Amino acid sequence: MNTLKPFMGFYLLTRKGFEAEVASECNELSASNDLPGYVQTKPHTGYAVFRSFESYKRLPNGLCFNNWIFARQVVPLLGECTGLSPDDRLSPIFELLGTQAVSNIIAETTDTNDGKALSGLARSLTNAARQALKKLNQYHEGDKRLPALHLLILDGDHILVGLASRGEASPYAGGIMHLKLPKDAPSRAILKLEEAAISLLTPDERAYWLRSGMSAVDLGAAPGGWTWWLVQQGLVVVAIDNANMSEAVMQTGQVEHIRTDGFNWHPCHTNHWICCDMVEQPQRVAPLMATWLKEGWAQAALFNLKLPMKKRYLMVQECLACLNDLRETHHIRAQQLYHDREEITVVALPNATGA
Numbered sequence: 225m226n227t228l229k230p231f232m233g234f235y236l237l238t239r240k241g242f243e244a245e246v247a248s249e250c251n252e253l254s255a256s257n258d259l260p261g262y263v264q265t266k267p268h269t270g271y272a273v274f275r276s277f278e279s280y281k282r283l284p285n286g287l288c289f290n291n292w293i294f295a296r297q298v299v300p301l302l303g304e305c306t307g308l309s310p311d312d313r314l315s316p317i318f319e320l321l322g323t324q325a326v327s328n329i330i331a332e333t334t335d336t337n338d339g340k341a342l343s344g345l346a347r348s349l350t351n352a353a354r355q356a357l358k359k360l361n362q363y364h365e366g367d368k369r370l371p372a373l374h375l376l377i378l379d380g381d382h383i384l385v386g387l388a389s390r391g392e393a394s395p396y397a398g399g400i401m402h403l404k405l406p407k408d409a410p411s412r413a414i415l416k417l418e419e420a421a422i423s424l425l426t427p428d429e430r431a432y433w434l435r436s437g438m439s440a441v442d443l444g445a446a447p448g449g450w451t452w453w454l455v456q457q458g459l460v461v462v463a464i465d466n467a468n469m470s471e472a473v474m475q476t477g478q479v480e481h482i483r484t485d486g487f488n489w490h491p492c493h494t495n496h497w498i499c500c501d502m503v504e505q506p507q508r509v510a511p512l513m514a515t516w517l518k519e520g521w522a523q524a525a526l527f528n529l530k531l532p533m534k535k536r537y538l539m540v541q542e543c544l545a546c547l548n549d550l551r552e553t554h555h556i557r558a559q560q561l562y563h564d565r566e567e568i569t570v571v572a573l574p575n576a577t578g579a
């Protein structure tokens with residue numbers, strides 16, 4: 225097997241408008257993982273590049289994609305191709321790749337209008353690279369021991385070239401999980417919950433925590449997308465909201481709707497989940513979630529922190545600090561999902577369960 229070439233940094237993809245947040249997070253994570261360097265980014269481009277001062281062979285575990293809040297993609301950087309000719313973009317890319325064999329080719333673009341305009345090129349480049357690498361016997365689809373070749377197409381003549389081993393980068397192009405909205409769903413918000421379940425829980429955790437026999441309280445539940453999705457998984461749900469719930473959700477017979485303020489209500493017995501999508505200040509929501517878990521009103525939490533303010537990175541740190549006492553008993557995971565807008569999603573799951 226080939227040994228990987230050394231990397232000199234990595235590229236990051238984020239939601240457009242969140243470049244400053246991903247840069248702050250990058251400074252913090254690269255320092256705490258002993259990878260000195262600096263981050264380069266521009267507002268509204270949807271990406272950033274970290275240049276490390278020293279080369280490395282394997283991305284430190286703490287920098288792999290599932291440790292980030294604001295990055296949806298993280299790819300170790302082999303090099304950058306500029307001034308590419310439309311007649312032959314592949315030769316300079318293959319020069320960087322050398323004799324390294326790969327298991328997949330993921331051509332990605334930024335999540336911006338400029339990026340979307342390059343999606344046709346991404347498709348044709350993927351096909352052409354696959355054919356060429358097959359001929360060179362450097363393409364072994366699905367071989368888990370081999371890295372995937374990532375191409376970040378910034379323009380027709382400008383491509384960042386990276387290689388990601390299993391677990392380092394998101395397996396989805398652009399780090400974007402495309403989900404289909406079910407026909408009868410009461411709101412698009414279910415996509416956030418479904419993506420959270422797939423991204424923030426392991427398959428075993430999903431099987432254990434999202435099944436019939438489980439119960440949830442859904443704060444800020446109207447019109448009922450999250451409640452509907454939880455009911456589809458077999459849960460019974462208490463939906464808290466002064467606004468109306470959709471008829472279809474109420475007709476499932478698995479939902480009790482209580483019209484009240486989510487900050488002033490709590491149950492008399494333990495539930496499995498507390499979920500919260502209330503449009504409220506994050507500095508009020510995070511301590512509320514901590515109280516639910518500490519008081520034993522729920523075992524696990526899944527909630528959104530809305531971020532309409534300027535200092536979003538600081539606000540997230542402040543909010544997550546409210547959960548620090550729970551870190552001994554719970555896994556806390558936070559991420560800005562593709563279906564999240566100006567918000568992030570947080571999950572707190574007890575450490576010791578059957579999952």
Ligand SMILES: C[S@@+](CC[C@H](N)C(=O)[O-])C[C@H]1O[C@@H](n2cnc3c(N)ncnc32)[C@H](O)[C@@H]1O
Nearest residue numbers: 411413444446447448449450485486501502503
């Ligand atoms: C984004 S919507 C929730 C969408 C819902 N998750 C879905 O899937 O359909 C936010 C909801 O929070 C509710 N809300 C805001 N503040 C609240 C509070 N203090 N108590 C209860 N509900 C609240 C609003 O009435 C609104 O229905």
